[in-house]
Amino acid sequence: MIRMLQIAWREFASTALTKGFIIGGFVVPAVILVVMITLLPILLKDEGPAISGEVSLIDKSGVLADDITRRLSKETLEAESGSVAMPEIDPENPPEADEMAAVLSGALPSAVPDLTVNSLDVETDVEEAKKLLLEGTADDGGLLALAVIDENAVSTTEVDSNDVPKFGAFKLFVKPRLKDKVHSTIRRSISDSIREARLEQAGLSPDMINSLTKVNAERSKEVTEEGERNAVEGLNMLLPGGFMILMMMAVMIGGQYLLTTTVEEKSSRVVEVLLSAVSPMQLMTGKILGQLMVGLLIMIVYGGVGMTGLVFAAMADLIDPMIIIWTLAFFFLAYVQIASMMAAIGSAVNEMREAQSLMTPVMAVIMIPYLLWMPVAMNPSGTFAVVCSFLPPVNSFMMIVRIASTEPPEIWEILVSLAISVVSSYVILRGAAKVFRVGLLMYGKPPNLKTLIKWIRMA
Amino acid sequence: MDLVVPRGSLHGFIGPNGAGKTTTIRMIMSIIFPDRGELSVLGKPSAIDSKDKIGYLPEERGVYKKMKVLAFIKYIAKLKGVSDSAVHKRAMGWLERVGLSDVAQKKCEELSKGMQQKVQFVASVIHEPELLILDEPFSGLDPVNMRLLRDLIREISDSGTTIIFSTHVMTQAEQLCDNIVMIHNGQKVLDDPLDQIRSRFDPRALLFEPRDSTVDAQRFLAVQGIESADRTDAGWEIRLTDGLEPSEAISKLSSQIDAVRVEVKRPSLEDIFVQIVEDDFDAGELAETMGAAS
Numbered sequence: 029m030i031r032m033l034q035i036a037w038r039e040f041a042s043t044a045l046t047k048g049f050i051i052g053g054f055v056v057p058a059v060i061l062v063v064m065i066t067l068l069p070i071l072l073k074d075e076g077p078a079i080s081g082e083v084s085l086i087d088k089s090g091v092l093a094d095d096i097t098r099r100l101s102k103e104t105l106e107a108e109s110g111s112v113a114m115p116e117i118d119p120e121n122p123p124e125a126d127e128m129a130a131v132l133s134g135a136l137p138s139a140v141p142d143l144t145v146n147s148l149d150v151e152t153d154v155e156e157a158k159k160l161l162l163e164g165t166a167d168d169g170g171l172l173a174l175a176v177i178d179e180n181a182v183s184t185t186e187v188d189s190n191d192v193p194k195f196g197a198f199k200l201f202v203k204p205r206l207k208d209k210v211h212s213t214i215r216r217s218i219s220d221s222i223r224e225a226r227l228e229q230a231g232l233s234p235d236m237i238n239s240l241t242k243v244n245a246e247r248s249k250e251v252t253e254e255g256e257r258n259a260v261e262g263l264n265m266l267l268p269g270g271f272m273i274l275m276m277m278a279v280m281i282g283g284q285y286l287l288t289t290t291v292e293e294k295s296s297r298v299v300e301v302l303l304s305a306v307s308p309m310q311l312m313t314g315k316i317l318g319q320l321m322v323g324l325l326i327m328i329v330y331g332g333v334g335m336t337g338l339v340f341a342a343m344a345d346l347i348d349p350m351i352i353i354w355t356l357a358f359f360f361l362a363y364v365q366i367a368s369m370m371a372a373i374g375s376a377v378n379e380m381r382e383a384q385s386l387m388t389p390v391m392a393v394i395m396i397p398y399l400l401w402m403p404v405a406m407n408p409s410g411t412f413a414v415v416c417s418f419l420p421p422v423n424s425f426m427m428i429v430r431i432a433s434t435e436p437p438e439i440w441e442i443l444v445s446l447a448i449s450v451v452s453s454y455v456i457l458r459g460a461a462k463v464f465r466v467g468l469l470m471y472g473k474p475p476n477l478k479t480l481i482k483w484i485r486m487a
Numbered sequence: 488m489d490l491v492v493p494r495g496s497l498h499g500f501i502g503p504n505g506a507g508k509t510t511t512i513r514m515i516m517s518i519i520f521p522d523r524g525e526l527s528v529l530g531k532p533s534a535i536d537s538k539d540k541i542g543y544l545p546e547e548r549g550v551y552k553k554m555k556v557l558a559f560i561k562y563i564a565k566l567k568g569v570s571d572s573a574v575h576k577r578a579m580g581w582l583e584r585v586g587l588s589d590v591a592q593k594k595c596e597e598l599s600k601g602m603q604q605k606v607q608f609v610a611s612v613i614h615e616p617e618l619l620i621l622d623e624p625f626s627g628l629d630p631v632n633m634r635l636l637r638d639l640i641r642e643i644s645d646s647g648t649t650i651i652f653s654t655h656v657m658t659q660a661e662q663l664c665d666n667i668v669m670i671h672n673g674q675k676v677l678d679d680p681l682d683q684i685r686s687r688f689d690p691r692a693l694l695f696e697p698r699d700s701t702v703d704a705q706r707f708l709a710v711q712g713i714e715s716a717d718r719t720d721a722g723w724e725i726r727l728t729d730g731l732e733p734s735e736a737i738s739k740l741s742s743q744i745d746a747v748r749v750e751v752k753r754p755s756l757e758d759i760f761v762q763i764v765e766d767d768f769d770a771g772e773l774a775e776t777m778g779a780a781s
Contacts, residue, residue: 031566038562042553297549301610303518304543305566307535469518471547 032314039318078139081172088179099217105140268432282323290374308465361449362424368460375467382474397425408433420452499664500653539568542616552596567614621652657756696722
């Protein structure tokens with residue numbers, strides 16, 4: 029037992045207490061997180077220099093030129109961009125997540141384009157006017173766009189079979205590589221202008237229409253014992269996914285390291301020295317335990333960061349302490365399964381390259397929950413979810429998704445799934461131990477799956 | 488195969504490549520298990536019960552590349568049951584003995600192959616085993632280190648440790664061992680003290696280097712009791728008939744032919760080895776021969 033712990037400690041120390049692991053596992057993600065939170069908004073805010081240039085307008089309807097000029101003026105655009113950018117802030121509960129979302133969607137105040145509208149005569153030759161667009165690039169200023177509005181764009185006499193008026197349209201020609209934001213501003217302004225002109229023509233007040241069609245809904249609030257808070261849509265689904273991915277990450281990283289160190293011990297021929305001191309079973313168990321600690325460390329650090337985030341968002345009550353206990357239990361069992369397979373593969377091959385082909389079944393166990401967690405999280409009590417949560421070897425992952433979902437399963441379901449995991453862990457561990465014992469001292473041609481199964485039968 | 492290694496002896500385990508030396512050693516170490524038959528190690532049915540009392544330097548050996556030399560030795564020592572309090576002193580003591588104390592804090596990968604070899608040797612003896620099994624301990628060592636290791640092995644043997652040591656280089660076995668076990672195709676073909684083997688495989692021949700290099704075979708064959716005379720690089724190899732003792736033959740020959748050098752040909756282990764392997768006779772036949780000889 030002491031030897032097993034010594035092996036486990038060496039395994040843990042040589043993996044987790046290295047510069048590479050600490051930097052790659054914790055420092056780099058922390059730096060990225062800090063950069064995301066602090067630097068990114070600043071960087072996104074600065075959109076670069078504002079564009080200035082001209083927009084030529086051939087307004088055949090004859091009523092829109094002034095309105096469009098007003099709409100594209102710098103003052104109007106600045107006023108608009110200011111009003112869009114200010115997100116509502118709840119003084120009680122500053123919504124950090126919302127701010128982030130606003131930042132990412134680019135709805136921050138930014139430099140508006142400086143556009144001059146040139147109204148051209150209706151008789152102007154469109155082809156001639158277009159030629160000006162060929163001069164220079166969008167950044168140089170000059171003519172950026174040419175808009176041609178049909179004569180019947182605002183008022184028309186034509187009607188279709190249902191007596192609904194048929195209006196004309198407008199065409200917009202722009203310089204290549206014109207900034208998308210400028211392009212859409214011009215397009216939107218002309219559309220808005222035409223729409224309002226039509227409404228007025230029909231004797232309707234645009235403000236009236238606006239207020240009739242716009243429904244203001246306040247953000248949904250979740251009512252909890254600690255008070256109300258903003259509901260975050262999708263969180264109910266993301267939370268189970270988060271638990272599963274955390275678990276999977278820890279299992280995978282621990283398993284991957286186990287594979288690497290086993291292959292290394294074998295290829296550096298240190299394994300027979302170890303086998304003179306401990307039995308193959310002790311060696312394998314010690315190694316599995318060591319990497320279990322690595323996996324746990326990752327779960328604790330990353331899970332801890334996640335929990336801290338929830339505490340700050342006053343959502344810690346979403347997580348029942350029992351979920352954490354179940355997660356640890358299922359993590360342990362899922363880990364033992366993956367890790368034993370990894371140890372068996374590592375012992376069977378001579379170098380990492382050869383491990384790839386044998387990794388397929390392990391990768392399947394990893395990939396299936398990845399593909400399935402969405403449908404299971406969406407419908408955690410559906411037949412599909414229930415079946416998945418009892419089907420080894422993916423049941424541990426799927427059960428966690430169900431447990432963390434809005435409709436947690438009955439306790440007996442959890443216990444049955446746990447029992448299935450225990451049994452399958454035992455079976456996999458036994459098989460792996462046999463392969464491990466035979467494989468460790470086999471050098472030469474790497475075995476295929478068939479050979480591995482033969483080893484399991486033979487030993 | 489039936490083999491008994493008495494306590495305190497220094498047994499050489501020889502045989503051609505693929506004869507089964509490493510397999511036998513691994514079975515002794517309970518790393519692999521025999522299909523049938525039984526073995527007993529230090530009085531127990533399996534080495535698992537007494538791993539701490541056995542030192543093993545495998546043929547396929549290595550070190551943790553990223554681990555520091557001292558840490559590696561201490562790790563193996565602890566796995567072998569050396570107590571925490573004693574481990575540091577012992578490890579440093581051994582590193583000093585093999586001249587590696589100044590690299591104790593270096594990573595194993597920074598060491599040369601020969602140095603790594605010595606580290607592995609230290610790791611196999613650090614727990615002061617009662618039985619030490621060395622599989623090809625000299626491969627990859629330069630002559631100086633080979634001598635150092637040989638002296639250490641002798642020293643350990645003198646302190647009462649039983650040593651089994653395998654090699655396919657016969658001279659090493661000759662220089663070190665009291666007893667030789669030879670296996671060929673998984674069968675034991677020799678198991679005796681070295682001097683007994685020598686006398687059994689006595690070629691009954693002399694090496695004769697005449698002063699006059701033009702001497703021909705007829706001159707030798709003229710002497711009574713000479714069976715054959717073959718020219719070799721340095722002179723002649725003279726085979727004797729059963730009736731003639733080497734000492735008698737020497738005096739007879741040297742009285743008739745002026746000699747620069749005359750000596751009794753000593754069978755080297757290599758000759759015996761090659762003879763056995765090449766003759767390729769089966770173990771049963773050999774056993775008869777050996778029975779007749781002894």
